[in-house]
Amino acid sequence: MNEKPELDRIATRLTADHNLRMRRIDPRIAPAPVMPEHHVQGTLAVGRILEQRYDESAYASLWGALRRYVLHIRVAGPDPSPAFDKVVGGLLDRIDAGPDRGADQAVTLTWPSLDIACVAPLVRHGFAPLTSLVVKELHRPDDLPGGAIVRSAQRDDLEWLADQAHRLHRFENQLGVLPDRPALRARLHTELAEAMADENCFILVASTDKAPVGFIQGQVPSGAWIEQQITMAPAGYLSRLFIEPAARRKSVGRSLVAAAHDILRGHGATAVMLHHSLHNPFAAPFWAESGYRPTLTTWSKRFH
Numbered sequence: 001m002n003e004k005p006e007l008d009r010i011a012t013r014l015t016a017d018h019n020l021r022m023r024r025i026d027p028r029i030a031p032a033p034v035m036p037e038h039h040v041q042g043t044l045a046v047g048r049i050l051e052q053r054y055d056e057s058a059y060a061s062l063w064g065a066l067r068r069y070v071l072h073i074r075v076a077g078p079d080p081s082p083a084f085d086k087v088v089g090g091l092l093d094r095i096d097a098g099p100d101r102g103a104d105q106a107v108t109l110t111w112p113s114l115d116i117a118c119v120a121p122l123v124r125h126g127f128a129p130l131t132s133l134v135v136k137e138l139h140r141p142d143d144l145p146g147g148a149i150v151r152s153a154q155r156d157d158l159e160w161l162a163d164q165a166h167r168l169h170r171f172e173n174q175l176g177v178l179p180d181r182p183a184l185r186a187r188l189h190t191e192l193a194e195a196m197a198d199e200n201c202f203i204l205v206a207s208t209d210k211a212p213v214g215f216i217q218g219q220v221p222s223g224a225w226i227e228q229q230i231t232m233a234p235a236g237y238l239s240r241l242f243i244e245p246a247a248r249r250k251s252v253g254r255s256l257v258a259a260a261h262d263i264l265r266g267h268g269a270t271a272v273m274l275h276h277s278l279h280n281p282f283a284a285p286f287w288a289e290s291g292y293r294p295t296l297t298t299w300s301k302r303f304h
């Protein structure tokens with residue numbers, strides 16, 4: 001007897017139940033699609049592993065491990081914790097990390113931040129929370145703090161911007177979040193030059209006493225994949241914010257964020273989101289104070 005149609009039917013029902021439960025927990029999260037295949041299937045949970053391999057020269061290698069196992073799970077029931085625990089264990093058992101287990105490999109799972117029922121199983125299986133996708137509604141204009149002058153980045157700013165983006169990346173590397181890669185600054189320089197030429201991107205520079213002290217980079221609503229992760233639309237995305245250490249706690253960050261929000265509102269955005277590292281002690285209080293709330297947490301497990 002062919003069991004596949006029956007398994008597919010169970011997976012479809014589980015996905016519907018999963019989405020119903022998630023909508024109750026956090027209506028800002030977009031419904032999850034039915035998975036095209038499953039590697040572990042129970043009556044209350046299904047899971048799948050997507051393996052991704054990147055060369056060190058690939059752009060994606062700047063943002064994570066060269067070999068990634070991305071877990072996708074749908075879980076249902078009033079107490080999903082045991083079924084979730086089992087499916088995570090089953091998926092991990094299928095991963096053959098090879099003899100050089102520690103070398104540039106990671107297992108990741110992105111899960112609704114407010115679903116606390118699934119936190120303990122992830123911790124038990126050795127996952128740590130790595131990044132948070134935080135979201136803010138853009139209903140009201142921000143109070144514009146004084147002190148810093150904010151303007152659009154010019155071609156002349158490119159070298160300075162590349163230096164700052166490099167410092168930010170190295171800072172995230174020091175926190176164990178982003179990898180170091182060959183020719184890092186040159187690659188960030190190229191990325192920033194492309195962003196400056198892209199009509200969907202913006203870069204703002206803040207100055208005090210004429211010298212630049214910080215920048216913010218973002219993109220207006222443009223149908224990017226990240227916008228599909230939440231139900232609020234149109235949504236913008238902020239990708240970088242860095243303030244010179246000597247200029248911090250003087251509302252420069254706040255001025256840049258307020259100016260970025262204004263640009264996004266001008267492009268019709270009703271929400272804005274960004275990823276920040278949960279290892280970064282400056283980020284969580286700053287973004288919470290700016291009105292951003294946790295939505296999706298990316299958990300990561302490294303091999304030792």
Ligand SMILES: CC(C)(COP(=O)(O)OP(=O)(O)OC[C@H]1O[C@@H](n2cnc3c(N)ncnc32)[C@H](O)[C@@H]1OP(=O)(O)O)[C@@H](O)C(=O)NCCC(=O)NCCS
Binds near residue numbers: 241254276
């Ligand atoms: C996070 C960062 C951008 C904040 O910039 P900033 O100009 O210092 O922030 P502001 O002065 O505008 O702070 C606004 C509010 O955020 C909160 N805040 C900012 N930094 C904080 C910190 N280190 N600890 C606690 N709260 C903080 C405070 O509520 C602050 O208001 P207050 O000073 O009146 O109490 C800056 O620390 C930075 O560049 N850090 C390194 C790079 C980084 O973390 N980038 C963000 C990556 S997502």
